[in-house]
Amino acid sequence: MSGQHHPEPESYAAIRARAIESLLVEKGLIASDAVDARVQAYEQDIGPLNGARVVAHAWVDPEYRTRLLENGTEAIAEFGYTGAQGAEIVVLGNTPDIQNVVVCTLCSCYPWPVLGLPPTWYKSHAYRARVVIEPRAVLKEFGLELDDVVEVRVWDSNSDIRYMVLPERPSGTEGMTEDQLMALVSRDSMIGVAKAKSPAQVG
Amino acid sequence: MDKIKESPVTESTDIRIANMDESIALPRSNGELVFEAPWEGRAFGIAVALNEDGQYDWSEFQARLAEEIAEAERTDAPSTYYERWLASLERLVLDKGMITPEEIETRMAEYASGQRNDDWHQH
Numbered sequence: 001m002s003g004q005h006h007p008e009p010e011s012y013a014a015i016r017a018r019a020i021e022s023l024l025v026e027k028g029l030i031a032s033d034a035v036d037a038r039v040q041a042y043e044q045d046i047g048p049l050n051g052a053r054v055v056a057h058a059w060v061d062p063e064y065r066t067r068l069l070e071n072g073t074e075a076i077a078e079f080g081y082t083g084a085q086g087a088e089i090v091v092l093g094n095t096p097d098i099q100n101v102v103v104c105t106l107c108s109c110y111p112w113p114v115l116g117l118p119p120t121w122y123k124s125h126a127y128r129a130r131v132v133i134e135p136r137a138v139l140k141e142f143g144l145e146l147d148d149v150v151e152v153r154v155w156d157s158n159s160d161i162r163y164m165v166l167p168e169r170p171s172g173t174e175g176m177t178e179d180q181l182m183a184l185v186s187r188d189s190m191i192g193v194a195k196a197k198s199p200a201q202v203g
Numbered sequence: 204m205d206k207i208k209e210s211p212v213t214e215s216t217d218i219r220i221a222n223m224d225e226s227i228a229l230p231r232s233n234g235e236l237v238f239e240a241p242w243e244g245r246a247f248g249i250a251v252a253l254n255e256d257g258q259y260d261w262s263e264f265q266a267r268l269a270e271e272i273a274e275a276e277r278t279d280a281p282s283t284y285y286e287r288w289l290a291s292l293e294r295l296v297l298d299k300g301m302i303t304p305e306e307i308e309t310r311m312a313e314y315a316s317g318q319r320n321d322d323w324h325q326h
Contacts (some may be wrong), residue, residue: 020302024296034248104310
């Protein structure tokens with residue numbers, strides 16, 4: 001959610017919500033920034049839907065997949081998702097033998113046009129420090145156990161390049177539509193600390 | 204060794220929200236909350252912030268929300284989930300005496316007439 005201002009007039013409900021909030025703030029019953037904090041905490045989980053759309057499209061369209069892996073920024077812009085603060089978005093394709101994982105060891109660089117705001121753990125010192133040194137142990141804590149033959153590649157984001165992982169398409173999804181596939185693509189799978197969900201997991 | 208992965212629910216309100224009964228649960232997509240307009244997020248945030256501040260017990264809100272939803276479904280009202288949520292929140296703050304119906308109507312009129320134009324949080 002980049003939060004563009006909406007030019008259309010506010011709905012009745014919007015004005016009513018505003019009236020209630022402003023009265024509560026005025027009476028000191030609520031702090032405006034407390035509401036901000038709660039909204040933000042939940043809103044940050046909305047962003048990954050853009051990335052999920054990109055991934056699902058790449059799963060059904062091999063040509064798009066090729067474009068996405070060759071030039072992530074341009075392929076993602078086909079969906080209108082742009083503006084990663086001038087940074088390139090590089091998409092890393094997972095295979096049965098390679099699990100890509102993204103981190104920003106310095107701060108919290110993150111491909112936010114596709115993934116929204118980063119989760120708290122992504123910004124934690126523990127994740128940033130440890131995923132480079134012992135990625136397998138870290139992935140295990142996320143519930144992802146990999147065979148020894150799988151190579152784990154850790155990618156360090158920076159102000160010029162933001163990485164996003166293209167998870168493998170789960171098996172048993174052959175007949176699914178793009179919309180159905182989107183539901184399988186979690187934020188964590190696009191950071192590389194999880195696999196895409198199986199159809200059974202989302203019911 | 205520091206633990207990395209925090210529990211996805213870190214606060215008590217979060218746990219209660221996560222455990223809300225299916226019939227009144229929040230709209231989700233891909234397991235995550237969905238707000239279709241900024242005001243929906245505000246209405247959500249107000250209810251949660253008031254609860255975290257101890258201004259009311261979550262069950263009091265939940266009960267009103269269940270009633271609003273049941274009533275809307277009974278009458279086939281075209282209202283959205285967050286319109287029902289907002290109605291529940293309004294009933295709660297009125298019942299608790301936090302604000303009065305007159306104050307809300309006055310404030311609404313001020314907004315409608317343009318007499319008042321708060322710096323609304325645009326996100």
